[in-house]
Amino acid sequence: MTDKNVDLGVQFGPLKLANPIMTASGTCGYAFELRDFVDMDRLGAYITKSITLEPRMGNKPQRTYEVASGMMNAIGLANVGLDKFIEEKIPLLEKMNVPVIVNVAGKEVPEYVKVAKEVSAQDCVAGLELNVSCPNVKEGGISFGTDPKLIQELVGSVRQACPDTFLIVKLTPNVTDITVPARAAIDAGANALSLINTFMGLAIDAEKRKPILANRTGGVSGPAVKPMALHMVNRVYNEVAKDAGIPILGMGGITNATDAIEFILAGATGISVGTNVLINPGCLNEIEVGLKEYLIRHHETKLSDLIGKLK
Amino acid sequence: MTDKNVDLGVQFGPLKLANPIMTASGTCGYAFELRDFVDMDRLGAYITKSITLEPRMGNKPQRTYEVASGMMNAIGLANVGLDKFIEEKIPLLEKMNVPVIVNVAGKEVPEYVKVAKEVSAQDCVAGLELNVSCPNVKEGGISFGTDPKLIQELVGSVRQACPDTFLIVKLTPNVTDITVPARAAIDAGANALSLINTFMGLAIDAEKRKPILANRTGGVSGPAVKPMALHMVNRVYNEVAKDAGIPILGMGGITNATDAIEFILAGATGISVGTNVLINPGCLNEIEVGLKEYLIRHHETKLSDLIGKLK
Amino acid sequence: MNQERIARRGQFQGVIVSHCPFGQGYNSLIIRFEGIASVTIAKAQPGQFVQVACGPAGITKGTTLRRPFSISGVTLDGDTTCLEIIYRIIGPGTEALANMSVGDMIDVLAPLGQGFKLPKDPDAKCLLLGGGIGLPPMFFLADRLAQQGVDRVGFAAARNIEVVQNDIVAEAIVDNPLVPSKAMKHFNASDTGSIIASDDGSCGFKGNILEALEGFLARHPDWNIATMYACGPEPMLKALALFAQAVDMECQVCMEAYMACGIGVCQSCAIELAGGERSYKLVCAHGPVFNGREIKW
């Protein structure tokens, strides 16, 4: 079998993607920042950093830290804000040859709605990924993503404002039962689910006796979280998404094609790479090659046949 | 300052321990299995493997698997059962020169109560650690540890049956808000909290397209979970345990004295080592030496002065 | 810790004194120990194993489980003891191990598990059957039996001549069984005659190791009182154990299991036992050597 005979294409909601590989929000910039290291045309889709209504400076440094088989980050959603995004980044995104998904974040529902509406109105935007893991100000700082009622309100409001938009909801793993927010998001109109965002963690400088990150806590990502991420993807696939016909974008510690296959077998239709892009940006293209090799070695022709095929 | 001037002693509930170092349940056998590798007399306390009412064969193999900076296990609480424990292991534990804490597990409340009562009646047992992370059969397999009501019922029942026993409740990290089960356990009469048990994870063999562990899922432990464990210990300390005057036994990825100091700064009074004992059993003694060195380097005399001293 | 305990097993650091290819894809690694480690390891029995921290001693950092390897030889040299393992480079652990150099310190837990029960009777006869990475403990066993002057024949399974030439069984091609000529390096060193069985007959006996054994026993009826010692892939052990049961021969098998601790504390390495109700023993603590009848095949 040759390269030509294998098909990495997947149907991700309304999007027909050439392959399942996407960037993870927050690790791959707003548009072409990675182009010196990655052939952007060979991605399945491109997902931007989280955009908020107002520009955000982000947290004080130190913002990241290396931990065992992973990293912690407390960037604080630093981003240029909606206006500058529309003005400066959309023209760049228009030049992309792959579908563009914009990640949207906020602290209150109206903020999400406003950003979602304006961004989804852009021709070059194929879908939105709602980051519901940020703290909700009104509810005393608890994260949207941990309260199914808040998720429903948030996703429902965005759905109402953008009735035809492809809406991915990105879930936090910091919950007792990931199927609960997953169901809430689907019930409120999500077309796809992204999982997982980062695990809450704390790193301590034993010598100085203080937290290493200026924000105290941060989100843990990278290979360290892969077993948990696979478990959550598989649970949501089996218990919620499969029957609902809702595709999953799986992520958490993916570094190579084998990892990607594991997520696909667990039930993911698409996969995102975050932390490893910071380490080995070339992996975004290497994974594509590796997926083909896997199909050839296994005498399979279509990657999509493997989705959820964990025995 | 010399060795002699530094004091590693901690007051762990009613127990005055020579140092904060304890074995983690399930990784250090029933009694003296580690004695060829560890000077057991230099531990702060010894904690046994989980004991259940009936003997348990445990899960089918493969039961463990190495993951990035950690491992997964699905041992399935394999243990000799209460009767054989009393008959064979208690006589060994009577020979221990450090306080002995017995970890108790079960599937239903009466089972816990029965084991707790019999075990705590043994003279050589200084306390019990209730492992509330096992699935509850009656409630359809959900874990005791994720439902505060079940925790309260369980801990309350054990407390009633063993009114004078030093009771440590070991919490699962697979929850949205770790302070909720922490409070529930304290309200029901826990004298100390152990955290954390393992994170639920899934490992997949991409070639065979099946889970690697016979049990499908397993618990993730080791350095990979340290940032999450530190975060949970620190939250429970600040939000619950400090004011309640309840000591914390911190664990999750500890491999050396610096890790141990981090947990102590975060609020732990004692620390347990699990996964790393499997890799480097000698670490249990090395950590003791390292803690002394830290105190000397920092011109401190008492380790207990550092508990919760994270800035 | 009292002396007696230390003398049984322990966590030791030794220095690598030799590390070289052993057939294609295999390495032989020899570690030298001093002091109490030397005394303790000198007592190792064939069938016992070691848990190796597959990276420089002292910087394991708790990120990787140890890897278990059978002891393939132990040699005393004055106050020091050298321990050999022969390992196949197959994954991250053995790759890291392969990167270690002569002179490096390496950390082991040793010696672990229950080894083979050696015959007490000097007139005993022993059949040593090894396949792939099951051969190394047979080399150690052959050594010991040779020291005791016990009659023994070695059998090595190989798929075909390429495997034999490139693989662990090395240069051995033996036409005449029992002629200890250029036979396998280690068997040869202990003067143990050996038979190679290859599936396609491209080398030595044509057939599997059980067929080679059956042929041998047919030709040498006096060997029917022998004890079988076997280590290798599970299907091979199963076939040998069932055969032994059928002809009522004693058969000791050296089993593998995925291990975490290797010292009996984690319950990782359960192996299911024969018999009605499901029950397990621990390969690391009760084994790795079991009576063939004990195992649920």
Place this chain on the structure above:
Amino acid sequence: MNQERIARRGQFQGVIVSHCPFGQGYNSLIIRFEGIASVTIAKAQPGQFVQVACGPAGITKGTTLRRPFSISGVTLDGDTTCLEIIYRIIGPGTEALANMSVGDMIDVLAPLGQGFKLPKDPDAKCLLLGGGIGLPPMFFLADRLAQQGVDRVGFAAARNIEVVQNDIVAEAIVDNPLVPSKAMKHFNASDTGSIIASDDGSCGFKGNILEALEGFLARHPDWNIATMYACGPEPMLKALALFAQAVDMECQVCMEAYMACGIGVCQSCAIELAGGERSYKLVCAHGPVFNGREIKW
């Protein structure tokens, strides 16, 4: 990807051609690149840096962030380009790097960030001020300025003579500033006169690097039109930048920050800017070289 983009920067693998101690606790590492990597890296500017995967190329396995190091020299040699970094062994990343050997392949992202703005005027004068691991980019800068024939003086900060003798500034002890004698290895190589400042006067000038600079400027008033280029510990940079502001001198500072990506996508390396409202730039993308006035000290 079009040629133009590849030519700006990229992810490249090169071979280690030299790896040796550079003072005590420091190593000099020279990597040779071929093909497009060679062409791209040949265009590197002083002040730019590389992100190094501190382990054998190909087996990073995503477990460790890259580590940033300033480029301390770039040499063309036919179709290949050699890149040098000089690094202090301080933690796990640099320890792993120190374990790599000549002949190993190594993976870098290079060249990254915005380097120093070099003077256009051939009559310009440049003051190069480095402390500790801030010296390596100064060596590269001195090289380039020498090529352009621009007047320059190097300043190196050291705590005391032990530091000078054992540390990165190597054997350099210069009595007469501006005499390019046995001065620092690299400064010397580019014929750049250099001054050592040691806090206790045990070596070279007695005082800190700012005091050495002030003394020099007092003795050489014609140098008051010079541009300052500085890299080193933050307190040193702060003192120099504030001095430059006071005497209205141009001052370019090369900053450090904890980095994850090094290529502008993760927002890790924020540095706070001077001015009323809190605002940040990215050290890896907008820097590491900034105008001294830009930074909030």
